[in-house]
Amino acid sequence: MALKPFAFAALVLAMSSAGAAALSPVEQKIVAEVKAHSEQGLQLLERSVNINSGTMNHEGVREVGKVFREQFDQLGFTTRWIDMPPAVKRAGHLLATREGKQGKRLLLIGHLDTVFEKDSPVQLWKRDGARVRGQGVNDMKGGDVIIVEALRALQRVGALDNTTITVMFSGDEESAGDPIEISRADMVAAAKRSDIALAFEATVRDKSGKDTGTIGRRASSSWDLEVKGKQGHSSGIFTESAGYGAVYEAARIVDGFRQQVIEPDLTFSPGLILGGTDVSLEASGTKGQAAGKGNVIARTATVHGDLRYLSYEQRDRAHAKMKAIVAQNLPGTSASISFHESYPPMSPTAGNLAILKTYSQASSDAGLGEIPPLPPGQRGAGVQFVAPLLDSLDGLGATGNGSHSPDEDLEIASIERATIRTAILLYRLTR
Structure with a gap:
């Protein structure tokens, strides 16, 4: 059930007053692993962005899928490419799974496609100091890299063992294949096997400059x-x-x-x-x-x-x-x-806000500040087909400007920042 305005305000207040706790020794190691391999994550982002993967460039979408499939294979996930029927006219999706008996069953959502089709004049990759411009850098190949690097940090400290995590990278988020009942069937099925969904569309900053979390998105x-x-x-x-x-x-x-x-x-x-x-x-x-x-x-x-x-x-x-x-x-x-x-709508619920509270606490404990909720009406539709089925949180991705435009860019430091938050969140949810 969606939150009433007064209930939403009360829960936000409760979240902001939560006391901070220190990172555990294992979490400190996780943070150290993220920082030690930040450059590797940036290289993975560059590699994926340098492949055009406009939704209708099916070959390019599949090629980016191969790049990320390699990463999940290395992390010990079982991976497969899900082809769509020819009538749907889409490239398909990447699915990566691992089975365990510990903690919450998590569904991590990203997408491989961008709005920039094969004939787009927008540059693929151009670094300029602390920022990088290119096709899909923040929407949302940056978010895909954050998922991979957070999981990699957990693996290096042995924290992936006995966890149940499903990763779904769709190949047609920017223009969903028709009928939706087919193009999103596998994502919905994965949601039904999970307890919590985390989506990695770009992080949006509020008016004060704080990174936010998305607990609601409009239909x-x-x-x-x-x-x-x-x-x-x-x-x-x-x-x-x-x-x-x-x-x-x-x-x-x-x-x-x-x-x-x-x-x-x-x-x-x-x-x-x-x-x-x-x-x-x-x-x-x-x-x-x-x-x-x-x-x-x-x-x-x-x-x-x-x-x-x-x-x-x-x-x-x-x-x-x-x-x-x-x-x-x-x-x-x-x-x-x-x-x-x-x-469908991703209604702001008490369950969604509870996940944000955990995420915000992870961020605070890591010295990265609290994460307030983004007012739900400020964000449009996205990867929310699973939202009616389970508690969800979106906006865990990279921070940038100009999404869907020739000026789309990304703040490089936001990759490491979001990866640290995500890795600690995943660790706490799977204990």
């Missing part, structure tokens, strides 16, 4: 509005016989959404609208054509939009309000709306 869904009017001479518009036309009705509905479907962390955006005598929308849903004349009342209109929410209860309230607005038609018009789900 990604869409809606399609279809509106009909009576075609006729424009001189008759607004009359009882001619009505208001499809464009006015579409405008009334969309503005009704703006005025009436408002609550915190809920957004809805009409991204494409076409209206006139005739309209046609391409199968992709991103392009279309409209035809009409100024002296002809619009016969049809279509609107394609986005809807993001934090919980299914919030979604249901929004759907009900939107349907009610759609039903209040202007004279001479009719309208219908349909909704389409994509990414």
Whole structure:
């Protein structure tokens, strides 16, 4: 169940007042191993970034998968590549597992693909002092490296023995294969065998400059509005016989959404609208054509939009309000709306916040400061298909700027910082 605002505030306060504890001797060794091999981690990042792995570059995605599969093989994991059916049109996923009987069963989530396709002019790798720019450096090959290096530090001190850890690196996070039921089936199955999920999308800093943890992410869904009017001479518009036309009705509905479907962390955006005598929308849903004349009342209109929410209860309230607005038609018009789900919500829960508390304590004990929760409404959809199934924490990855842009970069020191936090967190969760 998602946290109510007052409960969320109380738990945040409790987290911030938790007393610090010193690192155990084993944890001190883990930190030392991370620091001693930071350069190795950076080399692994450079190697992976220098392979283009745009979602639709299937060969490149598989090649990056091979790079990371080698690492998990060295760590004693059982690894396999999961191919997708040809109809899904995606490269597949890397799965690495180990079985034990000690502590929590953990699912660690990353992704191999980037938004930069094979013909992208963005440089692969360019180091500039304490930062590095390149394709997917912080979204999220940096996070993938943090997973590997944290596990490697645990292995070196013998702390991986008898643990149950599953690692899933998807090959299509930036553009999930369709149908979702197939492209995410293996991730969901892994979640059902686990107790806690940790995802390594980039760490986001708050306004004060502190690294944060992501205990909630909004769902990604869409809606399609279809509106009909009576075609006729424009001189008759607004009359009882001619009505208001499809464009006015579409405008009334969309503005009704703006005025009436408002609550915190809920957004809805009409991204494409076409209206006139005739309209046609391409199968992709991103392009279309409209035809009409100024002296002809619009016969049809279509609107394609986005809807993001934090919980299914919030979604249901929004759907009900939107349907009610759609039903209040202007004279001479009719309208219908349909909704389409994509990414589920990662609702902020007490369980998610409890994991963050453990993560924050690990960070504090290592001298890296507390980790406050990022306000859930500030982060969009991501690797959250497992969130409805188990307690989860995201945003454990690297720190950088310009994700998805030619300026995407990464703060090199954030790799070591996040690896230390992650390694201690994994150690404590698996004791």
